[in-house]
Amino acid sequence: MPDLDLAIRGGTVVTASDVIRCDVGISGGRIALLADQVTGAAQTIDAAGLLVMPGGIDSHVHLAQRAYGARMADGFESGTRSAIAGGNTTVIPFALQPRGESLRESVMDYHRLADGNCHVDYAFHLIVTDPTPSVLGQELPALVDDGYTSFKVFMTYDDMVLNDRQLLEVFECARRERALVMVHCEGYDAIKFMTERLEAAGNAVSRPEIVEREAAHRAISHAELLDVPIMIVHVSGREAMEQIRWAQQRGLKIYGETCTQYISLTAEDLKGLNMDETGGKYVCSPPPRDRASWDAIWEGITQGVFATFSSDHCPYFYEGGEGKLNPKSRTSFRWVPNGIPGVEVRLPILFSEGVVKGRITLEKFVALTSTNHAKMYGLYPRKGSIAIGCDADIVLWDPNRKETIRQEIMHHATDYTPWEGYEVTGWPVQTILRGQVVCEEGKILGAPGQGRFLKRERSPFATPRGAATP
Numbered sequence: 403m404p405d406l407d408l409a410i411r412g413g414t415v416v417t418a419s420d421v422i423r424c425d426v427g428i429s430g431g432r433i434a435l436l437a438d439q440v441t442g443a444a445q446t447i448d449a450a451g452l453l454v455m456p457g458g459i460d461s462h463v464h465l466a467q468r469a470y471g472a473r474m475a476d477g478f479e480s481g482t483r484s485a486i487a488g489g490n491t492t493v494i495p496f497a498l499q500p501r502g503e504s505l506r507e508s509v510m511d512y513h514r515l516a517d518g519n520c521h522v523d524y525a526f527h528l529i530v531t532d533p534t535p536s537v538l539g540q541e542l543p544a545l546v547d548d549g550y551t552s553f554k555v556f557m558t559y560d561d562m563v564l565n566d567r568q569l570l571e572v573f574e575c576a577r578r579e580r581a582l583v584m585v586h587c588e589g590y591d592a593i594k595f596m597t598e599r600l601e602a603a604g605n606a607v608s609r610p611e612i613v614e615r616e617a618a619h620r621a622i623s624h625a626e627l628l629d630v631p632i633m634i635v636h637v638s639g640r641e642a643m644e645q646i647r648w649a650q651q652r653g654l655k656i657y658g659e660t661c662t663q664y665i666s667l668t669a670e671d672l673k674g675l676n677m678d679e680t681g682g683k684y685v686c687s688p689p690p691r692d693r694a695s696w697d698a699i700w701e702g703i704t705q706g707v708f709a710t711f712s713s714d715h716c717p718y719f720y721e722g723g724e725g726k727l728n729p730k731s732r733t734s735f736r737w738v739p740n741g742i743p744g745v746e747v748r749l750p751i752l753f754s755e756g757v758v759k760g761r762i763t764l765e766k767f768v769a770l771t772s773t774n775h776a777k778m779y780g781l782y783p784r785k786g787s788i789a790i791g792c793d794a795d796i797v798l799w800d801p802n803r804k805e806t807i808r809q810e811i812m813h814h815a816t817d818y819t820p821w822e823g824y825e826v827t828g829w830p831v832q833t834i835l836r837g838q839v840v841c842e843e844g845k846i847l848g849a850p851g852q853g854r855f856l857k858r859e860r861s862p863f864a865t866p867r868g869a870a871t872p
């Protein structure tokens with residue numbers, strides 16, 4: 403038997419494929435033993451009555467990101483503190499290339515902010531806003547080789563949108579380099595047109611599902627044209643979900659991601675968007691839809707249309723001059739900083755709505771919150787499972803614990819949670835990062851800086867189907 407640093411005894415181990423009663427032995431930060439009884443470790447945790455699951459991997463979070471004319475509330479320290487309190491052990495935030503600047507320089511900027519400040523392990527996706535010949539020909543290939551193996555592109559937002567020609571060029575580069583492209587699907591021109599017309603009419607519904615559907619279809623068509631796998635992120639409802647399902651049924655490698663807000667918030671929450679009420683607290687894009695859309699998202703989850711369930715944690719303050727209530731945003735909904743905090747509540751809300759209400763199995767919960775993120779983004783099998791040799795990233799989960807989500811128990815830096823008063827069943831009790839207990843009952847143990855940068859492999863899901871391309 404190996405020398406064990408830690409034994410987790412008496413719990414029920416859940417992976418994406420199995421639910422097994424066994425003990426876990428940890429040595430040197432890795433899982434070394436799975437057995438009926440593990441004894442003789444230097445330290446023992448009693449996990450009786452608890453689920454022992456791979457730590458959450460949230461592959462869609464924004465931290466310390468410069469954009470949207472506001473200051474993001476969470477940097478790497480507070481954002482990863484919130485992540486770890488919510489049962490996560492890895493996050494993948496974004497390194498955004500401001501237009502006109504070098505992507506490599508941008509990545510180094512984000513490293514300067516993140517390195518030494520994270521409570522969880524982390525990697526970076528690259529946001530490509532300016533696909534110049536040198537970015538496509540030199541910077542991206544070198545960055546992929548260095549472990550930044552996924553890019554995000556936007557079909558909307560003034561300072562990030564790519565036109566169709568640019569999208570194709572990035573897709574072509576991703577195919578060549580075997581990187582996975584994440585696509586924000588909302589049609590820029592349609593949104594801009596609607597925003598201008600609706601602003602004049604004092605109405606704030608400027609991003610209807612049809613603009614998401616149209617962009618999803620366009621992205622899928624471009625991906626099919628070049629035979630390049632893509633991930634359509636933060637899908638909000640039936641329209642885009644059905645586009646992805648249609649593409650998958652045609653055998654295309656089109657993957658889907660959905661997020662907490664699309665099974666738990668609605669457009670009703672956005673009322674009062676002109677800042678006379680609290681609507682701004684819920685502004686994110688795509689926006690939350692209606693309750694029928696929740697059903698569509700569950701349909702996509704249970705049918706396997708969505709590979710990953712993320713938070714799209716994108717936190718802004720509500721109050722104050724740089725927050726959602728800033729003076730400019732009070733003049734029109736279009737200036738409200740876009741995004742909501744959610745990394746800490748992703749696991750509890752999915753568990754409560756999904757597992758406790760009988761919509762998904764425990765195995766599916768683990769796949770959606772951890773394993774599939776690791777597989778999609780080149781971290782598997784080091785991350786995302788409980789098996790011999792994996793990093794000992796584990797959340798001990800009380801499946802019966804009832805909690806009410808409140809700002810006062812959150813660990814993020816922003817000044818509100820969109821889920822104030824939301825009741826859940828199932829809660830993280832301890833989070834273990836590479837064999838160290840780093841959060842217990844909401845108390846952060848250890849220090850920022852314990853999180854390590856993860857150089858990622860190329861994703862096997864980014865391999866083209868092999869169809870002929872132009």
Ligand code: URP
Nearest residue numbers: 586686687714716740741
């Ligand atoms: O509202 C959102 N989701 N803001 C974050 C940026 C993005 O598009 O993911």
Ligand code: ZN
Nearest residue numbers: 586635636687
């Ligand atoms: Zn997006």
Ligand code: ZN
Nearest residue numbers: 462464714716
């Ligand atoms: Zn996002």
